[in-house]
Amino acid sequence: MNESRICIALDFQNKEEVKKFLDKFENEKLYVKVGMELFYGEGIEMIKLIKERGHKIFLDLKLHDIPNTVKSAMKQLAKLDVDMINVHASGSVAMMKAAIEGLEAGKTGEKRPLCIAVTCLTSLDQEVLDNELLIHEPLEDVVLKWAQNAKAAGLDGVVCSPLESRVIHDNLGLDFLTVTPGIRLASDSVNDQKRVTTPAMARELTSSYIVVGRTITNADNPVETYKEVYRQFQGE
Numbered sequence: 474m475n476e477s478r479i480c481i482a483l484d485f486q487n488k489e490e491v492k493k494f495l496d497k498f499e500n501e502k503l504y505v506k507v508g509m510e511l512f513y514g515e516g517i518e519m520i521k522l523i524k525e526r527g528h529k530i531f532l533d534l535k536l537h538d539i540p541n542t543v544k545s546a547m548k549q550l551a552k553l554d555v556d557m558i559n560v561h562a563s564g565s566v567a568m569m570k571a572a573i574e575g576l577e578a579g580k581t582g583e584k585r586p587l588c589i590a591v592t593c594l595t596s597l598d599q600e601v602l603d604n605e606l607l608i609h610e611p612l613e614d615v616v617l618k619w620a621q622n623a624k625a626a627g628l629d630g631v632v633c634s635p636l637e638s639r640v641i642h643d644n645l646g647l648d649f650l651t652v653t654p655g656i657r658l659a660s661d662s663v664n665d666q667k668r669v670t671t672p673a674m675a676r677e678l679t680s681s682y683i684v685v686g687r688t689i690t691n692a693d694n695p696v697e698t699y700k701e702v703y704r705q706f707q708g709e
């Protein structure tokens with residue numbers, strides 16, 4: 474099975490839970506996402522364990538600070554040799570350029586990890602932009618502008634919802650990655666997400682990668698649910 478465009482969010486508390494989950498997939502090579510919950514709990518050892526098992530890793534720490542701090546942090550994180558890493562686009566073009574400089578300075582081999590920028594979190598909608606963040610532009614325009622900034626800074630793509638994937642690809646090209654959380658099967662609860670689609674819709678809307686957490690990790694049968702997500706995203 475070609476799993477590489479489906480990224481499973483390993484939002485677990487500790488390595489025992491992760492091992493139990495990964496064991497269900499036996500010899501399947503996965504693309505997994507390690508976020509704040511797991512990395513703050515288990516740290517670098519968790520990354521090593523997942524890599525030893527041969528899985529690809531998106532390290533989702535969403536860096537957001539002044540350029541100098543982000544550059545130094547990325548130099549350290551580059552040593553972990555993960556496949557993908559990220560920052561917040563709202564940190565500015567200067568901050569995103571600094572992230573790339575840090576990754577280049579710290580990389581262990583020829584290639585640095587892919588670096589992508591979070592645009593508007595998939596838990597936000599127009600109402601939050603307008604009333605809490607005082608951003609009065611249409612959400613899609615904000616996402617596109619921040620994606621343009623990310624590309625100008627030399628990043629490889631963005632995190633957005635599948636709903637903005639097509640406008641980004643139309644404007645910035647298909648090679649510019651859209652990594653899209655906010656994925657739910659039709660029968661799922663949306664939980665705290667606001668901008669969601671099914672895997673089938675994400676495929677139609679040109680998502681480069683989909684990020685899937687609770688739909689798979691909370692399923693009665695995570696392997697079967699993963700296969701269902703895979704079938705939909707492949708258009709089978």
Ligand SMILES: O=c1ccn([C@@H]2O[C@H](COP(=O)(O)O)[C@@H](O)[C@H]2O)c(=O)[nH]1
Binds near residue numbers: 664685
């Ligand atoms: O805009 C964003 C950025 C990151 N995420 C992360 O993706 C997963 C989604 O989990 P679900 O359980 O499928 O909702 C989670 O780890 C988030 O931190 C996001 O949802 N939206």
